Amino acid sequence: MQQLLKRLKDIHHISEETQEHLLAAFTQVVLPKNEYLIEEGRTCRHLYFLEQGCLRGFYNLDGKEITHWFGFENDFVTSFHSFITQTPAVENIQLMEGSVLWSISKETLTKLLDEHQEVERLLRIAYEKYYIRLEGRFVNSQFRTATERYEQLLQENSQIVERVPLGYIASYLGISQETLSRVRSRL
Amino acid sequence: MQQLLKRLKDIHHISEETQEHLLAAFTQVVLPKNEYLIEEGRTCRHLYFLEQGCLRGFYNLDGKEITHWFGFENDFVTSFHSFITQTPAVENIQLMEGSVLWSISKETLTKLLDEHQEVERLLRIAYEKYYIRLEGRFVNSQFRTATERYEQLLQENSQIVERVPLGYIASYLGISQETLSRVRSRL
DNA sequence: TTCCATTTTTGACAACAGTCAAAAATCTGC
DNA sequence: GCAGATTTTTGACTGTTGTCAAAAATGGAA
Secondary structure (H helix, E strand, C coil): CHHHHHHHHHHCCCCHHHHHHHHHHCEEEEECCCCEEECCCCECCEEEEEEECCEEEEEEECCEEEEEEEECCCCEECCHHHHHHCCECCCEEEECCCEEEEEEEHHHHHHHHHHCHHHHHHHHHHHHHHHHHHHHHHHHHHHCCHHHHHHHHHHHCHHHHHHCCHHHHHHHHCCCHHHHHHHHHHC | CHHHHHHHHHHCCCCHHHHHHHHHHCEEEEECCCCEEECCCCECCEEEEEEECCEEEEEEECCEEEEEEEECCCEEECCHHHHHHCCECCCEEEECCCEEEEEEEHHHHHHHHHHCHHHHHHHHHHHHHHHHHHHHHHHHHHHCCHHHHHHHHHHHCHHHHHHCCHHHHHHHHCCCHHHHHHHHHHC
């Protein structure tokens, strides 16, 4: 739980009192490999902090599974669209390893936001960070070739390459598994 | 200015008092076609509300201009990365039509955030909306063909097609101008 | 209206990436 | 350690898109 607290404090300063309330709001969840955290069609009522393990978000397109993001240690994960709008998720989130997570419900978070101005600010800053991170990924994905994207992944996110099956990485990069295999053998 | 107020109120309820402070914080800016709002390498110190007109964000990649987003009436625009982190912008923002904007500086916004909890919440909710909008665009851009992306643009954002030169749209969709021209002639 | 600059279209060709299919390698549970 | 399932690689072929170059169309200013 110290990990979660550290991550929160890295985003924005939190008073002792708010720290206590925040930590009390999270519940530990331990799940085995391949389990689903969120399933398509169901509304996502929790936000999770991933303490240990890794997972992927994917959706179905023309019968194929498209993995569009990965989560690792110290990430906050959920289907953001579903969690924010409280509408059914279009994606699935599945554990790629047995994982330890900390969960907070939408209601509890809303309550904290009302009661602690610091939490409101913390969340605003967290969204800022997440926004510009997504923007960076978007720009890179659209305007670089498959090989360039893989090379960049190797440099900036080598743990993905080490911990994730090639097929998932291929769809994450927006290319076929065969092409990725060839790109890799060329390097 | 009523347009700006309406847009803010659509995001989240604002008290009369906060409304006054908010509106007083914005300054009108009128700029002609082709003018730059933000230039690559300079740090962006303002957030803008676009009341009338349209503009594009683009950056240079291997000597080519890549337009990666457009702004139209009622959009909040800036180089978010530069504005949030206060580091030099990697992108340019250029007016595609003569435009009327309302500008707020980073310092003024920071002050408002400190003094009005409502503004903090409004901004948090705005980021939520912008985040899930970007997420949707990301998913579509990476996993659909050029033709599909253009068809979707026609359906969901026909004003882009009507108001923006084809060359800008092509790079927005991540394809060459020639390919877009052929896609269009086939429809 | 006319001229010039800009934007869009068309053609020919090359390169990159996708698909289908099968073989090879790797991982898992017993 | 073995058998079966899963994952990765390889091969042959196809199709889409990019590039370069030139022609056609469009738009704006005088």
